[in-house]
Each structure stands twice: as structure tokens, then as C-alpha cells.
Amino acid sequence: MSEIKFAVLGQYFHCPTKGDFEYAQQALIQVNNQGTIVSVTTETDADFQAQVSTLSSNNQLIELSSTQYLMPGMVDLHVHAPQFQQAGKGLDLPLYDWLQDYTFPLEAKFADMDFTKQIYPSLVKSLLANGTTSAVYFATIHKDSSVELARECLKQGQRGFVGKVNMDEASQCPPFYIEHSTTEALKETEQFVQEVIALEGNEQQLVSPVLTPRFVPSCTSEMLQGLGELAQKYQCHVQTHCSEIPMPRTNPLLRKRLGARL
Secondary structure, three states, rough: OOOOEEEEEEEEOOOOOOOOOOEEEEEEEEEEEOEEEEEEEEEEEEOOHHHHHHHOOOOOOEEOOOOOOEEEEEEEEEHHHHHHHOOOOOOOOHEEEEEEHHHHHHHHHHHHOHHHHHHHHHHHHHHOOOOOOOOOOOOOOOHHHHHHHHHHHHHHHOOOEEEEEEEEOOOOOOOOOOOOOOOHHHHHHHHHHHHOOOOOOOOOOOEEEEEEEEEEHHOOOOHHHHHHHHHHHHHEEEOOOOOOOOOOOHHHHHHHHHOOOO
């Protein structure tokens, strides 16, 4: 039992594969020092009671009440972290106008680290409180605030895949919210990847960097090429909007960008 950090005893719900459902009124979930579940046993297992007794005597057992239960955490595959503050607001405009009038001005505020530190802790706390234990995030174009989001996920124990957004196509980005230069943006993106990987306490890679071209029209071909090279170098995940409607599909710039490849 030396490798076990703690165990939880209580009701257990699980869907191990699509279409399957498991329930146990009493299940024992054991977790090791690396935070990995090493075993799940139920009352039907021969050594169940012996394990419960041993863990209890070692003060390693957490017992749930009859109104509590365990289930796998939910995973949100697409969270715009800086938009948390405007959730449910500004719904009167189509996407392109909504971005220009509401969202880009809000995201630009995350250049301010004091503002960042007011928003991101509440975001992560809110998601965890509602059962989202893993999230894939779009942050903003700002390296430091994007790293801060990863740091906050780590601090609160949420598995996070965090992306510093990249957008450098001047015709599709407002002047107040655009990379200063493609070269500098790629340099900062590489620094972001390195800093997230090296976060103190992130030895188990609870949080990971994600390369994030916002969407094809907002990035030059040079940006996409550079991000592709970083993806190969660091074997990072890549995320973007593959089916977005920021402008008509007949727009020649969009058609040109769609031909670019990471």
C-alpha cells in the first residue's frame, strides 16, 4: 500500500466505452502519488473489505456520504478563456461584427496582467465547480497572460491544454488586437510552449501548450508555416476553428488561406 496516496469509497458511475454504463453502490478507487487511478474494486471483489480496512487504518481513506458519488470528470474541448466575462452577453450581432465590436476589445485587455489575474482564477474555479476537470483553452495573443492561464489550471488541479492565440493578417484583425510582427509572434509562441512545459509543479504535464492559429483568415501563410514547424519541433497539439463563418466563403482571402497547411 506504500505507493497509494489515498483512496475514495462511495457510489461510482462510469461509462468505460460508448454505450456501456457501470454503477456500484460501493466502489473503492485507489490513487497513487502521481495522481493516477491504479485500481477500482467493488464489493464483489474478494479482497474489497480487507483493502478498505487497511486504507482506513492508514488514514488514507476518504468515505463519501450517501448523497455524494464519483463519476469521470467532464471534458470541454473548446473554451475561449478571455470570453468568460462576457458569457451570455452581446448576442445581438452576427459573428464577424460580434468579434469586432465585443470580443476583440475584451481580449485586448488581457495585455494587462492585473486584469488577467482577476478573470482566470474565477474561470477555472467555475469550470471545476461544474464538473469540468479537463479543458482545451483558447487564450489571447499575449504570451504572459496565456502562461498565467496555464499556471492557474495547474494551481487548481485542472488538466488544461492552453493555447496562445496567433493572428497576424492585418486585413482581418483590428489594429488594437494583432501581433506586432509574424517573426515576433512565432518567437513568443515558442517561448510560451517552453514556459508552460517548464512550469513549477508541472512535472506530470497536467497542463500542456497548444499551438493556436485563431482561424485561417486571421493568419498569414508565413504564420501558419511557422506554427507548423513549431508543432513538429515540440510535438504539440494544434487547435483552430475549422468551420467558422467570420466572412463569406467566396472571399478570395479566405479561399487562399484555406490552401495553407500546417
